[in-house]
Amino acid sequence: MSRIRQKNQDLIIEVASEQFATHGYAATKIVDIAKAAEIPKANVFYYFSSKDKLYYAVLQTVTQPLLEASRPIEELSDPVEALSQYIETKLRISQEHPHASKVFANEVMSGAKALPDDIGAELFKQSQMMIDKFATWSQQGLMDEVPPQHLMFTIWAATQTYADFGWQICNVMQKDELDAQDYRQAAEFLTQLVIKGCGVKSNA
Structure with a gap:
């Protein structure tokens, strides 16, 4: 895995962890994670194809x-x-x-x-x-x-x-x-x- 890919995945997981911890699984949306991470929503889906897979990560x-x-x-x-x-x-x-x-x-x-x-x-x-x-x-x-x-x-x-x-x-x-x-x-x-x-x- 490239360093850039790993860095982006780590950022998304870190931000998602905080969002899931604060709002819970059901209330957390991918768009909210993308906004908090200051990246396009498409980037989140590029690395994690669904909310379930991001939650699993x-x-x-x-x-x-x-x-x-x-x-x-x-x-x-x-x-x-x-x-x-x-x-x-x-x-x-x-x-x-x-x-x-x-x-x-x-x-x-x-x-x-x-x-x-x-x-x-x-x-x-x-x-x-x-x-x-x-x-x-x-x-x-x-x-x-x-x-x-x-x-x-x-x-x-x-x-x-x-x-x-x-x-x-x-x-x-x-x-x-x-x-x-x-x-x-x-x-x-x-x-x-x-x-x-x-x-x-x-x-x-």
Whole structure:
């Protein structure tokens, strides 16, 4: 893919992410995206032939990183290192893809009616892998006997809230936006909360 084509696609996806996050899928029109991106509507259709395909591309910008984020849990045998890397990565996704994260959250809250089947299937497969790994660590004595599903839900909620409820968090912290230090501090705190709260032990 040429650099110009990639740059144009990235611009359209970025603007579309903000439009979908602000107005929702149904209320967002291609003409509004084109206007916000300051490009002709025809250019949007040139790169994305329909609103559905553009919406899919927006979802991919956050769901693909989310799917890849669990790789440490799947591949590493040390739960302390795996959970540390997972939480740090999840927060980085909230930092780097705030609008797409909101689009994904809105999609889930509305019943995932427009979520492509392949993305839904991959996310379900990922969740089952994580649940099984948490249960295995508990059986091995590397973690307290905690409900694995609820541990997963807690990590999701704690990390994704920095994107999905960004306005509220910035308002409480009296900032226009969070900086890198805020995300590092959040990662350190949440990691310690999970590790100490669930009795996670290192096998290294």
